[in-house]
Amino acid sequence: MKKGIGLLILLVILYNSVYFKKLSERTQTRSGKIDFKAKIDSIIQKGVLENPLMTDEIDLIKQLNNNLTIAKKDLGNRLGIGESAYFLVKGQSTIAAITENEIQLANGSMIDTQFIFGNEIRDASRMVKLEDFKSQKDLNALTEALNKQVREVIIPKETKGLKVGDHISYLGACEIAPTDIPVKALTIYPVEIKH
């Protein structure tokens, strides 16, 4: 009887001593759940669509090749330390090829419609400051929430029905590093595509 009670107590202690958690649960708890909706709307509207730094593609390429340092200072942005910078860009062209991942344009540039996961739109907008975030996780969570809105909500609607030969206008963001110079064409992460 005593042994049975002892075993039972031991089992209860053991059961309460060890907790198994999924990695995703652990990180979710750490980063918390923050509602970024208002911030995302503001980044898209004020930081991208209405931003006076939005530069025509041909003009941007010219400025990048002319003097990258000045172009970065005048038009680019990046949070933290790194050699590349992010720029807002708009243009017009005809669709030369289209897949579920990308739109290849007749002017040589490419619009990436699937892999919108990086810091291009966030940083080019100049609407996010490191000082506003006490934690890296919150900053990363904002980035992913912003990208998700563009990637899964905005762009699928705007690319629906597009085909080779369509003339489109587009605006978005791109990343340029010193090793990309001279730039001939851009890879654009779109925020708006119009037919």
Add this chain to the structure above:
Amino acid sequence: MKYVLALCGLLLFGCSSKEPAEKPKIAVVISTLNNPWFVVLGESAVKNAEKLGYEAKLFDSQNNPATESDHFENLISSGFDAILFNPTDADGSIANILKAKEAGIPVFCMDREVNSNDAATSQILSDNYTGCVAIGVEFVKQLHGKGNYVEILGLAGDNNTYARSNGFHTVVDKFKGLKMMGQQNGDFDRNKAMEVMESMMQANPDLQGVFCGNDAMALGAYQAIQSAGKSQQIKVFGFDGADEVVQKIKEGKIVATGMQYPKIMAKTAAEFAVEFFKGRKDFPQHIPVAVNLVNAKTSKNF
């Protein structure tokens, strides 16, 4: 009267631990010097502090929080004026930082983050998350969005381990054709990763890819894959930018890695310490340092 004057003199000048003209001393405390990557980080921090005209000393915590705690006690009592710090533990190291803070000593974390937003003066960290987002994109492209894969994580309890894994999964989990067959810790260690990869290949013969949380583990995994004769079948992805891995990318043996910049982190931390001495007190809590994707196309730049 003479004794009173002498006592006043002692109180005024004798209790100061430093001559007024003495330059501030900077301590560089590194989690382990048993790993070449951290040696570069530590030695760069010392060199940069010395280059800026300050005395600097390197401490090795040997991946042991107790050793790290001893270092902090010693360097606080020895009168160091700033600490450039690579913590052993995201939670366990906070108490040490707070001790230094209480003593008025600024602490600048390098590379490894601690789970506190107000302990360190600033944290200069590789943008592990974004770097692994880029690896995730490359992974999806190389595997054409389908196949079975495994993940070898770093150390449990280390924030970089989770930031890297999260960045990778932010992308890869969106592609339903990619199925993760296993996820195990390799502790950032080459030999352990080799063993883990061997056992995961035995359990899952039909693998197409492996993502490793650092390059040491990528090399261990590649060794296991090569021994099993599966180097044409399983694509290996790492993180760090180790020379050996960059070379293997050029040879087409490993697919991609993320290039980190320990020298830039060390230089920034040393410069921040000097700015602190000159009166700056307001630093961003986190400074991300870019991580660049190294693949077959970009490897010529590294």
